[in-house]
Amino acid sequence: MNSRYDAERIAPYAARRSRALEVLSARGAAALLLSARPKLRNADTEHRYRPDSDLWRLTGLGEPHCALLLLPASNGRAARSVLFLRERNAEQELWSGRRLGVERAPELLRVDEARPIEGLWSDLPGLLEGCARLCYRTGVDAQSDAAVLEVLARLRSKTRSNATLPHELLDTAPVLHELRLSKDQAELRAMSRAAEITCAAHASAMRSARPGMREFELEALIEYEFRRRGADAPAYGTIVAGGANACILHYVDNRDELRDGQLLLIDAGAEFEHYAADVTRTFPVGERFSAPQRELYELVLRAQLAAIDSARAGRRFDEPHATAVRVLVEGLCELGLLRDSVPAALESGAYKRFYMHRTSHWLGLDVHDAGSYVREGASRELAPGMVLTIEPGLYVAEDDREVDERWRGIGIRIEDDVLVTDAGPQVLTAAAPKAPDEIEALRARALAS
Ligand SMILES: [Mn+2]
Known part of the structure; x- marks a missing residue:
């Protein structure tokens, strides 16, 4: 594997993620960070891809079509990170470049778990059970905002009495952006x-x-x-x-x-x-x-x-x-x-x-x-x-x-x-x-x- 994911380069990203998980656990909040959407310059020509700053800072992964879910510690369960990303695909990679892939992500990026990005919205409700709050930045991407609201609505409709579900949406700014102020x-x-x-x-x-x-x-x-x-x-x-x-x-x-x-x-x-x-x-x-x-x-x-x-x-x-x-x-x-x-x-x-x-x-x-x-x-x-x-x-x-x-x-x-x-x-x-x-x-x- 190329040096892009060598252990020394990835260590600071993993350390920042641990710190973010601590801060989120203290608030009983999960956080959902989405990759930047590729943008068209004109017709079918795209701008050069620039990853989302928050996602980059916590993963070191510069690929489009991925998402990081940070889950707080709860009920004796340790805090953990779940990365959603594209699976490897020889034909697609021939056209648009190498992908890290779901299999290699946990070892190379040191996330706790990796899943295919296609399952993001269907997996989210189950993963968010037990979290009282969700940290997510609205107003960046309307399509994702709608998907997040739908997930929250689906969770709310569950009638099981003893499940803790996200009842509060927090902005990323006061939680995760404060961590960006002091540089490591x-x-x-x-x-x-x-x-x-x-x-x-x-x-x-x-x-x-x-x-x-x-x-x-x-x-x-x-x-x-x-x-x-x-x-x-x-x-x-x-x-x-x-x-x-x-x-x-x-x-x-x-x-x-x-x-x-x-x-x-x-x-x-x-x-x-x-x-x-x-x-x-x-x-x-x-x-x-x-x-x-x-x-x-x-x-x-x-x-x-x-x-x-x-x-x-x-x-x-x-x-x-x-x-x-x-x-x-x-x-x-x-x-x-x-x-x-x-x-x-x-x-x-x-x-x-x-x-x-x-x-x-x-x-x-x-x-x-x-x-x-x-x-x-x-x-x-x-x-x-x-x-x-x-x-x-x-x-x-x-x-x-x-x-x-x-x-x-x-x-x-x-x-x-x-x-x-x-x-x-x-x-x-x-x-x-x-x-x-x-x-x-x-x-x-x-x-x-
Ligand atoms: Mn200036």
Whole structure:
């Protein structure tokens, strides 16, 4: 059998499953996790398959058409995992690729039991007897929602008096998604690799950009670097935005020509073993920043460094954002882009004209990763093992007549991925250059060669 299922690789998935079974047992809840449905791109052509993050995290199985049922300990019976998956089929495998198969799954994935996926909905009622609750995420797939409700209705119609049956449907978020917040060692290894690949790609783009190139040439270069270094895919749509295109936050057209004198904003991250990196760098298309570009760039960088420094265990999740906003507003007032006093601009939110998004989100299997941002109504405390982005920016619209002309059409964002540790914030993506002098030196060398 290939190394995809070797014992060392599978061990962390089995450990996460044990932890999930503990949490579920404490609540008397079973959990049903379904694989992502293959999606059509157009006509009969499918998108490349990307497994569901929850299912992947607890099995390491990337196949479509499978499901994991986690059953809590009850009545002296130990908690257990039942994996439903496709059976092997030589003819089908010839067309669509190898399958793990029902026979090999228990040994290789260390699940307690494996069954054919065709039996999922008919087996479920029997397996759920004895469970008081079912943890299942509604609203993702209507067809599966209907099947789950039917199973629950079928169970309810049973009249045997002493059977415990699921009478409550729990969302996966407060139960299983909380476990995704603090990353284990294997997850951090995958995230560090995603970060490393991403930084190499950004550095390569910084060396390769030339006036006269089209944005998509750099998109292609970035994604080539991702793939050739072993990334699964880009973790999200690559943004390559020259000049004022950087002021469109989710710009993905990537087809304009780059001109000397512009800044180039690249927001791109690799996915490795389905863990994401999320990095933004902004640098001159020519050799140097113009004076106004450099002033705004240094301001965003100051805000970012201060925000990173505040991403510490015990502080609140929203503290990096508050820090970034404070630094940005002070700078905008100093430069004359905001004419209020600092407290007035903070109070009125006038800065949102130039900085309209948040500074951070969780990062992990999903770019905007699972896990709540609040606890008991307040921003939650950061703890070691959590990974978040720190990504302040400034965007001055091309047609903003209220600011001096020299600022118009400048868009800047600087984004890194930060691991909270006992020893303070650890920047996973520090290898992508961001100091302005370093960037200018790199650009000068690149343009001379
Ligand atoms: Mn981000």
